[in-house]
Amino acid sequence: MAEGEAEVPAETGGGGGEPPTRTLEPGVAPIKAQYLTTKEQFHEFLEAPAGQVKADGETESGGATGNGVAEPEAKRARLEDGQSGGGQTEDRKEVEEEEGAAGEPREHKKAQKRARGQHKNRPHLKPADHDSNRLCPSLVQGLSAMCLFGDRCRYLHDVAAYLEQKPPDLGSRCPVIETLGRCPYGITCRFAGAHLAGGASPWGPLPPPVRNGLDKALQRQLRKHQVRFQRSEEALRRLSQSPLSGVLPEPFDGDTVGPDAGVAPGSPLQTCGPLTDEDVVKLRACEKKRLDFHGKLYLAPLTTCGNLPFRRICKRFGADVTCGEMAVCTNLLQGQTSEWALLKRHPCEDIFGVQLEGAFPDTMTKCAELLNRTIDVDFVDINVGCPIDLVYKKGGGCALMNRTAKFQQIVRGMNEVLDVPLTVKIRTGVQERVNLAHRLLPELRDWGAAMVTVHGRSREQRYTKCADWEYIRECVQAASPMPLFGNGDILSYEDAERAMQTGVAGFMVGRGALLKPWLFTELRERRHWDISSSERLDMLRDFTRFGLEHWGSDTRGVEVTRRFLLEWLSFLCRYIPVGLLDRLPQKINERPPYYLGRDHLETLMASPRADDWVRISEMLLGPVPPNFVFLPKHKANAYK
């Protein structure tokens, strides 16, 4: 047996005698032998139409899923015949090795680069419901037959023609009516038939609306640069007059960032000497709001996947703190609708923050002032962990860890104009072997950060190595008494308990929540939840309901909901059901080998293929439009 390989007894399904052993490759999740299969058999199984499988007369196992898909046990057994204990992962491994499995040597630097983070060459497709076949908004509600744009209007005005090409309804209950009491999508709603039954919400009083929308008048002012930032100007003036400015002139060149820039390894962090907060920043008249983060379950900010409907799912499962997806401060200052959408807060999000990214004290401070005035949040977070080139090369995200003067001005400036706590998310450092966080933490505490989260990996590492919780332990000491949150690789209550032993005030969960949002329940109840595939489908159904409510119940809203569902499914497929594991708990960096689940849906949900995620989306949102293609934004199945 090669070094690092473990021998695991394979379950035989109750037969007597010595259980045979099988060899587990490092980095491969230990799934009970009777569920293992090969890539070919896995896909062959999923490609067989459910009806045809049933016609074989084989017995069903695991019960119906509620979607008419159930798997015959005998078929699975037949497929298992061809398997060998260790070889079944080969094909999957081939793909994933490129993407970077934790703990495995990588042979090709190029492959490693390809694997990083995002699918950059995704197809950009026209939305399914593009303008030429959308009904003119003036007609949607039947409020007015007059369209102000006349012949120049790009939308359809022929209601009969519109209805002829409109895809069929998706259900008999409109999710928007059920929540809002009325549906603004009128006849374009994909549940329009339900409107005829009456517009009243069957659930009694309506919940409070989603907050933090962008007011049109403010948007116009922002676009015309008519918004004044008095507090920011004062704060920035004070900062520029203080010995801070000029002490650390840091021209930034993203390509030359290294240990010598800003904080040099081994040398003390450059600071502004004996200056105190009071010297630099006049104390504010009003009391800053406080927030006690201790022991709270924090759902990490997650671009694309951490959208509002997903956060609602996590709240239901027990998350305490939620945070919007990273928003770019300059886009917010320009009043960009899509960027402001990232700030929206659902009423169930009772401890909610937004996360900002930016490279300069003036834009970050002004943005903080703008948000302080216009939206309802409990805290504002700065993303100083963002590794992506686009952000890093401009001096934002992780680059700020090496630009301490700018970093300081950003934190002090924002802190001065905010009435809510300012938190910061950082990494261990930029380079793999050069830890910076412990040096920055005392500074961050002095600059006024209310809490800092340390993601236990460097920018260079991305997800290739396990998070370094021993280093996070060191960081706790360095940050004290400021509360420190740890972040990285938490997928079970055991992981969480180990994390808490480092002395952190709490931890943040990222991919763990994407793989299994019920993790928050597991953490609260200290248990492993062997959730069934039909319960998982119910969760996805709730997500689509929330999605249609949020993005719209017309065809465009349906397709936006589908895209976000598919992005999430690209992570969900990595979850391995508890009952299938030889050893608990599942580890986030272990690849699942190909396996057949306890029913057809469980198998389908384990598929790493986008086509199968599309099939799941079709169970919930109807057929995809013609020529539909999906490639996930994030390389979720990189075992990183």
Ligand SMILES: Cc1cc2nc3c(=O)[nH]c(=O)nc-3n(C[C@H](O)[C@H](O)[C@H](O)COP(=O)(O)O)c2cc1C
């Ligand atoms: C899909 C995805 C999107 C992310 N987006 C953000 C983001 O917007 N802001 C941020 O600070 N971190 C972001 N991260 C990083 C996570 O917040 C977290 O720090 C990281 O995944 C490590 O935690 P984990 O091991 O629990 O996943 C993202 C991670 C993933 C997988």
